[in-house]
Amino acid sequence: MPSLSIVIPVLNEAAGIESLLASLAPLRARGVEIIVVDGGSGDGTAALARAGADQVLSAPRGRGAQMNAGAAAARGDVLLFLHADTRLPADADRLVCDGLAASGRRWGRFDVRIEGRSAMLPLVALGMNVRSRLTGIATGDQALFVSRGAFAQAGGFPDIPLMEDIEMSRRLKRISRPLCLRARVVTSGRRWDERGAWRTILLMWRLRLAHFFGTAPDVLARRYGYVPRQP
Numbered sequence: 001m002p003s004l005s006i007v008i009p010v011l012n013e014a015a016g017i018e019s020l021l022a023s024l025a026p027l028r029a030r031g032v033e034i035i036v037v038d039g040g041s042g043d044g045t046a047a048l049a050r051a052g053a054d055q056v057l058s059a060p061r062g063r064g065a066q067m068n069a070g071a072a073a074a075r076g077d078v079l080l081f082l083h084a085d086t087r088l089p090a091d092a093d094r095l096v097c098d099g100l101a102a103s104g105r106r107w108g109r110f111d112v113r114i115e116g117r118s119a120m121l122p123l124v125a126l127g128m129n130v131r132s133r134l135t136g137i138a139t140g141d142q143a144l145f146v147s148r149g150a151f152a153q154a155g156g157f158p159d160i161p162l163m164e165d166i167e168m169s170r171r172l173k174r175i176s177r178p179l180c181l182r183a184r185v186v187t188s189g190r191r192w193d194e195r196g197a198w199r200t201i202l203l204m205w206r207l208r209l210a211h212f213f214g215t216a217p218d219v220l221a222r223r224y225g226y227v228p229r230q231p
Contacts, residue, residue: 005076009066021052085188106150108179109138116189
């Protein structure tokens with residue numbers, strides 16, 4: 001039985017899915033289970049993923065539902081949830097499993113580096129990493145990982161269109177503080193490049209504040225400009 005299972009929710013990621021899975025091939029060779037969960041892609045993503053994954057599943061569209069489906073099928077003792085535009089460190093399996101065992105924590109995340117054109121992106125990443133350490137809240141871009149027992153205890157991801165990572169972090173914080181690994185994942189800065197760094201930063205802060213005060217997730221998704229594609 002693998003000690004680590006990586007669950008990747010995808011939707012119309014044909015342009016990058018083979019590259020992502022190729023980057024995970026060394027981990028898979030060491031026994032890490034790779035699970036791709038497709039939310040109804042129309043571009044052949046699922047077919048392209050089959051050669052590089054142990055399982056390719058279909059689930060209702062939405063990251064929360066897709067990640068829960070992948071977790072239900074996974075065999076690993078630890079689950080890592082990876083966005084399709086994020087790349088893990090080469091020794092992510094050792095960092096996660098050894099880190100959880102040594103710390104006694106039940107879940108955690110990586111620091112993040114954002115790759116893109118804007119000169120603001122290093123500051124955005126620094127802010128995300130520092131804020132996460134202070135609050136104990138992780139974002140999906142930071143490759144959240146969790147023991148199977150803690151995932152079940154938290155009840156899995158909420159099936160909401162936005163902020164599922166924030167809500168999951170809040171649930172997991174009741175179980176233990178997160179393990180904040182200083183090793184960095186690298187994620188795409190395309191949403192900052194496309195919308196503008198300052199505009200995106202301000203938008204995300206407004207959404208987080210509205211979420212804190214109880215605004216419904218579907219309202220937040222409309223404000224974000226959510227479309228059925230993974231950001």
